[in-house]
């Protein structure tokens with residue numbers, strides 16, 4: 001049986017000083033007031049061009065990111081792959097909403113697909129819908145609001161960009177994960193991806209949509225999706241996650257006055273996650289699954305299902321994923337047992353990757369269980385090494 005407390009395997013790539021840095025970092029981000037002040041101070045310092053980039057780079061950035069460019073990431077990719085952990089290069093620049101940036105990211109994603117073709121260690125490409133199209137356009141389409149004038153053209157451009165990426169991905173046989181963001185733009189993404197799956201997912205999943213299990217409506221959505229997949233005779237690729245925008249979702253629902261799309265308790269999110277997982281593994285003729293989680297129980301639940309169904313650890317329809325810098329005890333122990341496992345490896349200019357880093361810090365603060373778990377594991381590894 002897999003043992004996630006095996007810290008020797010979990011941290012074998014970390015030197016003593018890297019282990020110390022990780023300890024220091026998780027200790028800092030377990031302190032909520034400190035993260036709040038740190039976030040404000042960092043944003044201010046970067047806006048006013050104070051020289052803090054070096055400090056960010058040598059702390060959070062180096063821990064959670066692969067580097068500034070894809071080339072910078074190569075050493076980390078190779079190191080992970082020696083331990084059978086794959087990498088997914090994630091160009092994590094967020095919040096730039098203009099046409100030239102959307103074109104730039106589209107080309108970048110296509111380049112990253114080419115990069116993956118020549119690297120066995122990179123099994124997927126990934127992008128965010130709002131990295132290649134304006135948030136407001138997705139929102140309007142999702143809300144069935146009428147587009148105006150030039151917005152029609154913007155929507156057409158968005159559809160073309162999705163098509164260009166998937167066409168290239170299919171040619172290169174590299175599947176693409178499409179991240180999920182706020183629920184109020186997701187309907188547009190879900191509908192567009194389903195249309196494109198009819199074209200690109202006929203025999204295997206080139207397109208993976210993301211399902212956020214913290215949304216209470218997602219199980220029913222999945223059941224309907226299966227019916228549609230059966231009638232269209234296609235394979236649905238799904239990346240299953242819990243969801244990273246909980247506070248924002250709840251705050252918006254409260255402000256505007258609609259029922260929050262998020263499960264009321266963590267228990268309900270966990271149950272929804274496990275139910276969605278079971279449902280998809282029960283229907284593997286129609287689903288290919290990427291399980292993105294740092295939750296040990298969910299990972300064990302998945303392993304138990306695979307074992308009980310006699311599905312091989314190496315079955316290419318099932319992948320596990322964690323974020324770089326988090327939950328190495330899950331990634332390396334899974335790889336040690338020959339499961340397909342990968343790390344999202346974010347990269348990009350330090351300043352532009354900041355929203356991603358802030359989300360990681362806030363997530364680790366709000367999910368105190370996760371941070372404590374990381375700290376406990378690091379502590380026991382320090383003890384094992386006698387440092």
Ligand SMILES: Cc1cc2nc3c(=O)[nH]c(=O)nc-3n(C[C@H](O)[C@H](O)[C@H](O)COP(=O)(O)OP(=O)(O)OC[C@H]3O[C@@H](n4cnc5c(N)ncnc54)[C@H](O)[C@@H]3O)c2cc1C
Pocket residue numbers: 178179180181210212214241242243244245246262263264265266267269291292293294295321322323344363367370
């Ligand atoms: C490889 C990978 C890819 C990812 N891609 C995406 C993506 O495309 N889109 C995205 O949104 N997120 C994404 N995430 C982040 C993910 O959604 C989670 O935020 C993160 O992984 C923490 O959840 P967990 O399953 O690891 O486990 P846990 O730490 O057990 O769960 C924490 C999560 O549970 C939920 N939760 C916590 N408290 C409550 C509560 N009181 N009520 C209801 N629910 C609660 C929240 O979703 C919270 O993030 C990704 C994560 C990974 C590892």
